[in-house]
Amino acid sequence: MFIPMAVAIAEKRVGKLGERVYSGRVPQLLERGFIAFKSSTYMIVISGFVEPVLYLLSFGYGIGKLLPTITVGSETIKYAAFIAPALLATSAMNGAIYDSTMNVFFKLNHDRIYHGMLATSMGPLDVALGEIGWALLRGFSYACAFMAVIAPLGLVESVWGLLAIPAAVLIAFGFASCGMAVTSYMKSFQQLEIINMFLLPMFLFSGSFYPITVFPQWLQFTVNLMPLTHAINLVRGLCLGHINMALLSHALYFVVMIIIGLIFTTKRLNALFMK
Amino acid sequence: MSNPLISARGLTKKFGDFTAVNGIDFDVYKGESFGFLGPNGAGKSTAMRIIGATSQRTSGTISILGKDPELHGPQIRAHLGVVPQQDNLDMQLSVAENLYIYGRYFGLSRKFVKGKVNELLAFAQLEEKRDAKVETLSGGMKRRLTIARALVSEPEILMLDEPTTGLDPQARHILWDRLFRLKEQGVTLLITTHFMDEAEQLCDRLIVMDKGSIMAEGSPASLIKNYATKEVLELRFGSDRNQEMGAKLRTMCERIEELPDRVLMYTEDGEALLEKIYSADLHPKTSLVRRSSLEDVFLRLTGRTLIE
Numbered sequence: 287m288f289i290p291m292a293v294a295i296a297e298k299r300v301g302k303l304g305e306r307v308y309s310g311r312v313p314q315l316l317e318r319g320f321i322a323f324k325s326s327t328y329m330i331v332i333s334g335f336v337e338p339v340l341y342l343l344s345f346g347y348g349i350g351k352l353l354p355t356i357t358v359g360s361e362t363i364k365y366a367a368f369i370a371p372a373l374l375a376t377s378a379m380n381g382a383i384y385d386s387t388m389n390v391f392f393k394l395n396h397d398r399i400y401h402g403m404l405a406t407s408m409g410p411l412d413v414a415l416g417e418i419g420w421a422l423l424r425g426f427s428y429a430c431a432f433m434a435v436i437a438p439l440g441l442v443e444s445v446w447g448l449l450a451i452p453a454a455v456l457i458a459f460g461f462a463s464c465g466m467a468v469t470s471y472m473k474s475f476q477q478l479e480i481i482n483m484f485l486l487p488m489f490l491f492s493g494s495f496y497p498i499t500v501f502p503q504w505l506q507f508t509v510n511l512m513p514l515t516h517a518i519n520l521v522r523g524l525c526l527g528h529i530n531m532a533l534l535s536h537a538l539y540f541v542v543m544i545i546i547g548l549i550f551t552t553k554r555l556n557a558l559f560m561k
Numbered sequence: 562m563s564n565p566l567i568s569a570r571g572l573t574k575k576f577g578d579f580t581a582v583n584g585i586d587f588d589v590y591k592g593e594s595f596g597f598l599g600p601n602g603a604g605k606s607t608a609m610r611i612i613g614a615t616s617q618r619t620s621g622t623i624s625i626l627g628k629d630p631e632l633h634g635p636q637i638r639a640h641l642g643v644v645p646q647q648d649n650l651d652m653q654l655s656v657a658e659n660l661y662i663y664g665r666y667f668g669l670s671r672k673f674v675k676g677k678v679n680e681l682l683a684f685a686q687l688e689e690k691r692d693a694k695v696e697t698l699s700g701g702m703k704r705r706l707t708i709a710r711a712l713v714s715e716p717e718i719l720m721l722d723e724p725t726t727g728l729d730p731q732a733r734h735i736l737w738d739r740l741f742r743l744k745e746q747g748v749t750l751l752i753t754t755h756f757m758d759e760a761e762q763l764c765d766r767l768i769v770m771d772k773g774s775i776m777a778e779g780s781p782a783s784l785i786k787n788y789a790t791k792e793v794l795e796l797r798f799g800s801d802r803n804q805e806m807g808a809k810l811r812t813m814c815e816r817i818e819e820l821p822d823r824v825l826m827y828t829e830d831g832e833a834l835l836e837k838i839y840s841a842d843l844h845p846k847t848s849l850v851r852r853s854s855l856e857d858v859f860l861r862l863t864g865r866t867l868i869e
Contacts (some may be wrong), residue, residue, distance in 0.1 A: 290717065293639045293667040306634055309635045325654075326653065405613060405667065406667050408666050
C-alpha cells in the first residue's frame with residue numbers, strides 16, 4: 287500500500303513522549319522565522335539594539351559625570367560598568383518580549399497563522415517551543431550585539447562576563463515563555479498594554495541604575511520578587527566576577543519561569559485550538 | 562463496499578449548554594466526494610473540526626483510517642489536507658514560501674517540498690504570483706493557494722469548509738474545476754457548503770444537516786427524488802397576495818410552499834400545471850418552471866431555505 291511521506295514521518299513518533307502535543311518540528315518553525323525575517327522591517331530589530339545603547343550613553347556618561355564611581359559590596363566600580371550589565375539583561379528581556387507578545391498576538395488573532403500550523407501534523411508544544419525559540423534567538427542576538435559594545439569600552443570587569451551571554455539566553459527564554467503564555471490569554475491589542483504597564487516600572491525599579499538597597503524594606507521585598515531583578519543580579523554578578531551561590535538561585539528563578547510559561551502556553555494553545 | 566475511511570457513530574459536540582453536533586452517524590468511503598449541506602450554524606464546521614483532529618468530541622465515536630483523532634492527532638492530521646472556512650495564509654511570506662513552509666511543517670524534506678511547490682503553483686494557476694506577497698492576491702487566488710497548500714503533503718483526504726463562500730461566479734468555477742481534477746486523481750473530498758448548487762456539482766453523496774442533526778442522507782439525485790418532485794413551478798403574485806393565492810392553489814399539486822416572495826408548487830409536469838392555473842383564471846405576475854434542487858429538499862425537510 288502507498289503511504290504518503292507525511293504519514294510515514296508522523297508515524298515515526300508514535301509511542302514517544304508527548305506524541306499528542308509534540309512532533310519535533312521546532313527547526314521548521316525557526317525556518318519560518320528566518321524566511322519571514324528576511325523580508326521584515328529591520329527598524330524593529332535595530333531599535334531593540336539601539337535602545338540599551340542610548341541608555342548607556344545618556345545615563346552611563348551623563349550621570350557617570352556626576353557620579354564617577356559606585357560601591358557594590360566592598361568594591362568600587364565605574365558607574366557605567368554598574369549599569370551596563372543591567373542594560374544587557376534588559377535588552378535580552380525586550381527582544382524576547384517583543385516576539386512573544388506583539389508578534390504572537392498578531393499571529394494568533396489577526397493572521398490566524400497558528401490555526402494553519404496546527405492543522406498539520408505538528409502539535410501545540412511544537413508551536414510554543416518554536417515561537418519561544420525564535421524569541422530566544424532575538425534575545426541572544428541583542429545580548430551579543432550589546433556585549434560587542436560594552437566589552438571594548440572596558441565595562442565588563444571579569445572574564446566571567448562571557449557567561450553573561452548564555453545567561454541572557456536563559457533570561458530571554460524565561461521572559462519569552464511567560465510572555466507567550468500571558469499573550470495567549472489576551473483578547474485585544476489594548477490588553478497587551480498591560481504587559482507594558484508591568485515592564486516599564488519593573489525596568490525602572492529593578493536596580494538598573496542604582497542598587498535597590500536605597501529603597502525601604504517593603505519595596506526591596508517587592509522588587510526582589512520581580513524577574514528582571516534576578517536577571518540583572520545574575521548578569522551583573524557575572525560581569526563583575528562576583529561568583530556565588532546567589533547566582534545559581536537567580537538562574538533557578540528563570541528555570542522555574544520557563545517551565546511554568548511552557549506549561550501554560552501549551553495548555554492554552556490546546557484549549558484554543560483543540561476545543 | 563470496503564471499510565470506510567471515516568466512520569462516526571453518535572458523534573456529539575457540546576459547547577456549554579449549546580449542542581453544536583447532536584449524535585450524528587456517517588461513513589465516508591475512499592475516493593468519494595462527501596458533502597455536509599446545511600445553513601450557517603448547522604454544525605457542519607464543528608463536525609469537520611472533529612474529523613480534522615482539532616476539536617474534541619463530547620461523546621460518540623469517530624475513527625479516521627481506523628484511528629481515534631483524540632489519541633492520534635498528529636498522525637491523523639498527516640493524512641489530511643485542510644482548507645478552513647477563513648483563510649489563514651501566512652501574510653509575512655510570499656506565495657511560494659507559504660507552500661514551502663507548510664510542507665516543512667509536516668516534516669517533509671526541503672528537496673521534496675521544493676519540487677512540490679512548483680507542481681502546486683501550476684495546479685493553482687499561480688505561477689506568475691510566485692514571489693508576490695499573499696495580501697496582494699484576489700479572494701479567488703487566496704482560496705486556490707489555500708487549497709494548493711493543503712495538498713503539499715499529498716493527503717488522502719482533502720477537507721474543504723465552505724470552499725467558495727465569498728467568491729465571484731468565475732472564481733467559483735475555476736475552483737470547482739480544480740476540485741474535479743483532484744477527485745479524478747482519487748483524492749477523497751469532504752466538503753461543507755450552504756450552496757446547493759455546489760453540493761450538486763461536487764458531491765457524490767451528502768448529508769443534509771440542520772441544528773446539529775442529520776435530516777437526510779444520499780446522493781443529490783436520490784435526495785431530490787425522495788424529497789421533492791421532478792419539477793417546481795415558481796409563481797409570484799406580488800408580496801401581499803402570495804399567501805392568499807397559495808390557499809387557492811393548494812389542491813392543484815402534490816405539495817406547495819408559500820414563501821414571502823413567491824409560491825413554490827411541486828409537480829411532475831410544471832408546464833401542464835401552469836396551463837391549468839391560467840385556465841383557472843389565476844394570473845401570476847411571473848412564472849418559472851425549473852427542475853427540483855437540493856434547496857427544495859432542504860425546504861421540505863426543515864421548512865426553511867438554506868440561505869436566510
